[in-house]
Amino acid sequence: MNATYQIFAKELRGFLNSPAIYIFLTVFLVLSGAVMFYLRNIFAEGAATMAPYFGAAPAVLLIFVPAVAMRLWAEENKIGTLELLMTLPIRDWEAVTGKYLASAVVVVAAIVLTLPMPLFIASFAKEATPVDAGAWISGYAGLIFTGLAYLAISEAISAMTRNQIVAYIIGATACFVLTWVSQPSLLYYMPDFLASIMGWLGIAAHSQNFSRGIFDTRDFFYFLSLIFLMLFITVRVVESRRWR
């Protein structure tokens, strides 16, 4: 546990000292605002609703989260510091979780930083259309789970390459594919058995429940298992250096 904490602390310090991360954060917040107020004209809805935002926010996470994760392992592979790191008394899974937790702090912090938007919307709420606080909280939980799932996917991809740009592009693509395989318009053209698998596999199928205010433990376990699976894959990829 000590090793996980040491890696976590080092990576988090690294994020805080990195100018790039503040740029990513700014872009994320600007895009979030654009999605909230311009993409769908929230003022024309006539109701204090966050639904349009929760529907589009995964796309913003898709741009932001792989950028946070791309450095995690690609940089170690490129500079060769992996050899320094993995010959310290650190188990592979401790390094993987330490890095994951540090970047998770960044992702969750970014989502938390969008909170002024719902507060702003709430200030417009009228008695006729009151704020559905439950749905908003559930929607934010869905965003956080989606962000953390994207992060685990992107970390695994980062471990497979020594090039950050490649890690970003492949990571974002992988997140995109895994999100939208459950799109009804896609499922329509699939054979039934495939459609039922894809319908369950896609991230969107589960994150949408959250944004509709449905808190289902199956969605919760879906995200948890997806994250664990991706971290497990990352551990195996980091471990594979031993046998190459």
Added chain:
Amino acid sequence: MIEVSNLIKDYGSFRALSGVSFSMKKGEILGFLGPNGAGKSTTMKVLTGFISADGGTATVAGHDVMNDSIAVRRQLGYLPENTPIYEEMGVVEFLRFIAGVRRVPRGKVRERLDTVIGMCGLASMTGKLIGELSRGYRQRVGLAQALIHDPPILIMDEPTSALDPSQTVEIRELVREIGREKSVLLSTHIMGEATATCDRVIIISRGRIVAEGTPESLVRSDEKRRGVLVEARASAEDLRGLLGGLAGVANITEKSAAADGWASCRAIFDAPATDPRETIFAAVREKGWELRELHEETMTLEEFFIKVTTQS
């Protein structure tokens, strides 16, 4: 401290190590000498747990490197080739991170930091980022990192490569100093480094150990023939005559003519019973000649190295 037995490692179809066995005693500075691609780094990576071997066994301080890698790593300080370190970190920040991972007790971190910073001559660099340092100082940070937890064993992969001559000398001196208390395994492809710093040298070539011994014993090991260079105040013929009369002389060649009354000859002795230099000195003294050079020409380690790494 290190026992390696019949280590095998394949990279795809390329066999990087084909049965490497050696051992390192406590308090020894052991040099791993070999051309690039011989298997020096691969052996070190196996010992430090970065990669796994495909066959054979290795133990470090009694722990198996495959099954008990974390215990092994706790006993080690390791400086990988080319000193990969986090450039965006500060010198002290980086060393503190390593101390934390290495579980240096909180109360002792300050003291250990001061010790390694002093030892590695980093005092003037503590305010800098590692990325701002010169090669030589980066190397010192790498060394400080390997020493922060005061490990009994230090493994260094080409610690002086890419350093300028004065930096090289400084790092070598540092290694020698460290070697007084610790067991050190270092690799190099520079012969002078092995002779200057190591107690014992292992020469490795194409994944095999081809020679082993002290630097002095290596250059003599298979040499029953010993060559001695003699320069005395006499005529060339007289000197040749004298040397020719000695027991065990196989060949004499004249090196320079007696221009200023001095003559110089090289005599090759075949398996002499005593040190040929003593025999020559006694003979020259009997003649009453002045002697200004009496030097045994051993094969240099370079010559030996080229010989053992190119054969087979």
